[in-house]
Amino acid sequence: xxxxxERIDASHQITAVAAQSVTAVASPSPGSVLAYTAGPLxxxxxxxxxxxxxxxxxxxxSGSAALPGKVAPMPASALTVDSSARALVAxxxxxxxxxxxxxxxxxxWGAGGVAPLLGGDAHATWVRALSSGGAxxxxxxxxxxxxxxxxxxxxxxxxxxxxGRTLLCPSCVGDAMAVDETEKRVCVAQESPLxxxxxxxxxxxx
Numbered sequence: 001x002x003x004x005x006e007r008i009d010a011s012h013q014i015t016a017v018a019a020q021s022v023t024a025v026a027s028p029s030p031g032s033v034l035a036y037t038a039g040p041l042x043x044x045x046x047x048x049x050x051x052x053x054x055x056x057x058x059x060x061x062s063g064s065a066a067l068p069g070k071v072a073p074m075p076a077s078a079l080t081v082d083s084s085a086r087a088l089v090a091x092x093x094x095x096x097x098x099x100x101x102x103x104x105x106x107x108x109w110g111a112g113g114v115a116p117l118l119g120g121d122a123h124a125t126w127v128r129a130l131s132s133g134g135a136x137x138x139x140x141x142x143x144x145x146x147x148x149x150x151x152x153x154x155x156x157x158x159x160x161x162x163x164g165r166t167l168l169c170p171s172c173v174g175d176a177m178a179v180d181e182t183e184k185r186v187c188v189a190q191e192s193p194l195x196x197x198x199x200x201x202x203x204x205x206x
Contacts, residue, residue, distance in 0.1 A: 005035050005046055005053055024079035032056065034087055036079045041067045043087060043099060060103030068114060069093030075125050082129035090124035096137060108154060115155030118165055126177040136186050138177040146174040148186055150204055166202050
């Protein structure tokens with residue numbers, strides 16, 4: 001259903017509220033908050049002070065960066081920020097967008113800032129940034145099969161698994177994803193009607 005962006009002070013009191021319904025948040029730097037909204041599909045940046053939360057007018061257009069694709073709610077895990085303060089956003093349109101710190105689409109990523117997933121036949125629910133500038137995503141193919149894929153610093157599929165992806169078991173659902181500190185493995189919490197919940201790890205590099 002979405003939620004509002006709020007600032008809570010040390011006494012656990014709400015000191016400021018941004019009246020915008022969002023589905024995911026991330027902080028690219030101290031004092032700023034990115035909010036992923038589903039209607040319209042956009043990424044907004046707020047500046048937080050002890051007394052107010054206001055849109056950052058220097059981000060995108062008057063604080064909001066429009067995102068391409070159809071309008072649909074996304075999970076909180078669909079937004080992350082890399083070490084260069086670039087936002088990585090999983091879009092409903094089977095792709096991942098990367099935005100520069102000023103809210104502009106990163107032209108060095110995919111096609112004009114948007115990288116399709118598995119030829120446009122997939123929907124990501126988790127995305128995590130890598131220190132190399134690439135990303136790892138967990139999602140679901142159109143036939144319902146869940147997968148993990150790794151993207152290079154330019155948004156292209158890497159030689160990971162088969163054709164750039166590793167499929168989970170046919171009846172498995174991916175619940176959560178994490179990359180280890182060495183960035184050589186990605187681990188996925190999974191559940192299946194055929195077994196108890198479990199975690200499986202996949203090698204990203206040598």
